[in-house]
Amino acid sequence: MPDQTVRPADLRGDCERCFGLCCVALPFAASADFAIDKRAGKPCPNLQGDHRCGIHATLRQKGFTGCTVYDCFGAGQKVSQVTFGGQDWRTGSREHARRMFDVFPVVRQLHELLWYLTEALTLPAARPLRAELRQVLEQTEDLTRQTPDQLAALDVGAHRQAVNVLLLKASELARSGFPGRKKDRRGADLMGARLKGADLRGANLRGAYLIAADLTGADLRGADLIGADLRDTDLTDADLTGAFFLTQPQLNAARGSAGTRLPDSVIRPVHWAARR
Structure with a gap:
């Protein structure tokens, strides 16, 4: 380190x-x-x-x-x-x-x-x-x-x-280490977007509005989430392993599950445990 x-x-x-x-x-x-x-x-x-x-x-x-x-x-x-x-x-x-x-x-x-x-x-x-x-x-x-x-x-x-x-x-x-064309959603309006299972590896989601978006099972490995608005975003079973610039307040504002995979820099919100 x-x-x-x-x-x-x-x-x-x-x-x-x-x-x-x-x-x-x-x-x-x-x-x-x-x-x-x-x-x-x-x-x-x-x-x-x-x-x-x-x-x-x-x-x-x-x-x-x-x-x-x-x-x-x-x-x-x-x-x-x-x-x-x-x-x-x-x-x-x-x-x-x-x-x-x-x-x-x-x-x-x-x-x-x-x-x-x-x-x-x-x-x-x-x-x-x-x-x-x-x-x-x-x-x-x-x-x-x-x-x-x-x-x-x-x-x-x-x-x-x-x-x-x-x-x-x-x-x-x-993000350059991830294969394929990187999705650039910087500042994008994705409020309520249906992104279930989406491949967002290495994506640029800086400042994106993901309020109430469905990211169930989405692959967010290596995504840049700095400033992304994750209020009520559904991260159930999503993979955020290696996602970076993700803060605890962002995660606390989202919804998730025991199956949501997280980077080591944050902890699983307590209120997620109440979800089924």
Whole structure:
């Protein structure tokens, strides 16, 4: 495994070391994903004094499915313990809390990029890019450790665009090893598409809209799934072995089964076990 400056554990949310930032900083609207409206900066009514969710075990039943598919990629503990040195938003000034809430989404985006860069470093076919990938990963990690004022002023969109160019190169190298003509569905509208048993080996599905699509038994080995919208996508018995840039939030938003084969970078969602 290549040398890395970021550990995989650093890129997974650790609620024990966070001040419930996702439950306060982010807004949500009453919908199929959330039972109520909440503005940014206002604590969710389910957030307890110890920064834990009072209905964590029953979020789906209570109408908060959106919470179950969210992951901060470790940004919560980074902002809580590093950026603000362990100072709670509850005990600091109102300005302190506002700055913390402003910075959290920025660091979350940077940590998501760290997730992709870390995975790109594990792709054997991307070996020619490893030196550049390591350099960009270190630069991105350095950005996450800037001061609150620097983070608030950061053009994270420009940095994301620059990183994406490198990730696309890694994707092209990784997908080139699969035989046949590669399907290019980048940004495609595949909502509700009937793709049962489809051969999507090495396909480019970056940013594709696969909401409620039927991918039962589909072959997605070596597919690029960065940014693909998998909400309610049926992955029953699909093969995602070797699929890359697939995140846990994407998978949590989809439907699957015990027969769904997954890459090692993600875990099987608990709610899949309830499906027959």
